[in-house]
Amino acid sequence: MHLNLIIDGEERHASGRHVTTLFNPATEEPFADVAAAGLADVHDAARGAQRAFEQEWRDLAPGRRAGVLFGIARLIREHLEELAQLETLNIGKPIADARDEVGLGARVFEYYAGALSTFCGQTIPVARRGFDFTLRQPMGVVVAVVPWNFPFPIACWKVAPALAAGNCVVLKPASLSPLTALRLGVLALEAGLPGGVLQVLSGAGGEIGDALVQHPLVRKISFTGSTEVGAHIMRLAAPGITRVSLELGGKSPNIVFADSEVDTAAASSPMSVFANAGQDCCARSRVFVERSVFDRFVEKFLETTRRLVVGDPAQAETQIGPLVSRAQREQVGRYLEGAKHRTIVGAERPPGAGWFIRPAVVLGCEPDDQIWREEVFGPVVCIRPFDDEGQMLAEVNDSPYGLSGSIWTNDLKRALRVARRVESGVLSVNSHSSVHVEAPFGGFKRSGLGRDLGMHALEGYTETKNVFIAEDD
Numbered sequence: 001m002h003l004n005l006i007i008d009g010e011e012r013h014a015s016g017r018h019v020t021t022l023f024n025p026a027t028e029e030p031f032a033d034v035a036a037a038g039l040a041d042v043h044d045a046a047r048g049a050q051r052a053f054e055q056e057w058r059d060l061a062p063g064r065r066a067g068v069l070f071g072i073a074r075l076i077r078e079h080l081e082e083l084a085q086l087e088t089l090n091i092g093k094p095i096a097d098a099r100d101e102v103g104l105g106a107r108v109f110e111y112y113a114g115a116l117s118t119f120c121g122q123t124i125p126v127a128r129r130g131f132d133f134t135l136r137q138p139m140g141v142v143v144a145v146v147p148w149n150f151p152f153p154i155a156c157w158k159v160a161p162a163l164a165a166g167n168c169v170v171l172k173p174a175s176l177s178p179l180t181a182l183r184l185g186v187l188a189l190e191a192g193l194p195g196g197v198l199q200v201l202s203g204a205g206g207e208i209g210d211a212l213v214q215h216p217l218v219r220k221i222s223f224t225g226s227t228e229v230g231a232h233i234m235r236l237a238a239p240g241i242t243r244v245s246l247e248l249g250g251k252s253p254n255i256v257f258a259d260s261e262v263d264t265a266a267a268s269s270p271m272s273v274f275a276n277a278g279q280d281c282c283a284r285s286r287v288f289v290e291r292s293v294f295d296r297f298v299e300k301f302l303e304t305t306r307r308l309v310v311g312d313p314a315q316a317e318t319q320i321g322p323l324v325s326r327a328q329r330e331q332v333g334r335y336l337e338g339a340k341h342r343t344i345v346g347a348e349r350p351p352g353a354g355w356f357i358r359p360a361v362v363l364g365c366e367p368d369d370q371i372w373r374e375e376v377f378g379p380v381v382c383i384r385p386f387d388d389e390g391q392m393l394a395e396v397n398d399s400p401y402g403l404s405g406s407i408w409t410n411d412l413k414r415a416l417r418v419a420r421r422v423e424s425g426v427l428s429v430n431s432h433s434s435v436h437v438e439a440p441f442g443g444f445k446r447s448g449l450g451r452d453l454g455m456h457a458l459e460g461y462t463e464t465k466n467v468f469i470a471e472d473d
């Protein structure tokens with residue numbers, strides 16, 4: 001398989017003819033070469049996107065824009081199985097999850113196709129006589145940089161609202177996971193999106209990232225990835241006051257009170273951290289359990305974990321596939337090595353090919369432990385008991401991150417009190433959901449800046465303009 005860049009409505013080789021070879025994480029075998037964009041491609045993509053913005057997309061009637069977005073959603077659904085298979089092959093995601101995520105991508109396009117006609121400015125009764133109103137206007141060229149852990153849905157939840165608001169997008173998928181992004185670019189053209197409105201540049205962030213972010217035509221960078229690269233992008237964006245939104249790392253808490261349905265919490269919690277082999281910014285990797293139910297919770301958690309199906313991601317029953325790369329598995333191994341003086345249950349590496357590792361449960365760790373504090377980005381959870389709600393909350397918030405989290409309690413007052421106190425952009429009571437297409441998603445502190453999804457994302461892809469029309473006094 002050989003895949004090219006998508007610039008100005010055409011599939012193109014990279015300017016330097018460079019390619020990235022992709023490996024199947026379940027077999028470790030190479031299976032595709034993908035064009036790796038160079039600096040000339042960045043300039044072409046940005047200039048082409050600006051031209052498409054001015055000539056094709058900015059002034060298109062909103063109803064026609066919506067029609068194209070609905071068309072993209074329809075084509076995503078028609079190609080759901082193909083896209084899901086590509087994702088599984090590319091990053092080892094279990095096929096059942098991949099199907100759900102492609103469906104989510106389609107829903108995001110449907111939501112913003114509908115939302116764009118309800119997204120509006122205000123009329124404001126200013127003190128002077130006249131008529132004052134606001135316009136929400138598109139920014140121009142938006143760069144969307146996305147990671148490899150949820151390649152398709154995250155690409156969709158940046159591209160769809162940006163296009164709905166009237167912007168043009170240069171999409172840069174992660175080097176490890178370009179396949180579904182490139183397919184999205186082709187499907188969008190088939191759905192009638194004019195060439196240049198969505199450019200897809202596969203290529204190494206370390207080589208083209210700085211040029212993309214600093215390009216003078218780029219008005220906004222929407223980034224999802226590591227906190228380190230997010231901070232780098234924010235620095236590069238500063239001189240041009242280029243808008244940024246950042247979805248970054250996490251170390252999310254899962255708080256279990258004794259008054260909750262403890263067995264339900266314990267049975268559902270393993271997949272809140274081990275799903276996607278733990279490569280999830282929302283992974284509930286720090287579990288706080290009230291001491292009186294700690295043993296019961298841990299026993300049930302371990303029992304459920306032992307039954308999780310780890311293996312070939314192409315099989316429908318598989319719950320946990322391989323890690324995305326050898327390097328990612330080595331990173332997880334280093335964290336576990338650093339915690340070997342604690343009790344670690346699981347963490348075996350199955351024999352044979354593939355970058356697999358079985359879920360690891362770490363008990364007896366202390367709040368200063370590296371494995372408790374840092375994002376492992378693998379199937380590793382730490383579970384600690386707590387005695388006092390206030391002290392537990394102080395420990396929960398003693399983290400540079402604040403992305404997601406769960407609270408298990410049947411006491412309504414406690415649920416509200418604790419939800420208010422946890423420093424986090426997304427919380428869920430008596431469930432582990434983090435992402436709703438219709439609701440804002442993003443982090444506090446070093447987990448990010450700005451919000452994806454919901455109407456909040458449309459705000460983030462527009463500028464507010466205030467217009468005052470004077471009337472005679």
Ligand code: NAP
Pocket residue numbers: 145146147148149150172173174175176203204205206208209210213224225226227229230232233246247248249250280281282375377403443447448
């Ligand atoms: P990453 O290394 O930061 O990469 C993310 C993206 O940034 C990739 O497309 C990468 O390209 C690109 N990139 C790298 N260096 C760049 C530069 N100098 N300028 C511009 N772009 C650059 O993160 P990752 O390892 O792919 O993903 C894991 C991280 O993402 C975790 O920390 C996770 O928590 C976070 N994440 C957050 C969310 C959220 O919504 N908050 C969701 C998913 C993941 P290359 O692949 O070519 O290097």
Ligand code: MG
Pocket residue numbers: 226
């Ligand atoms: Mg990286």
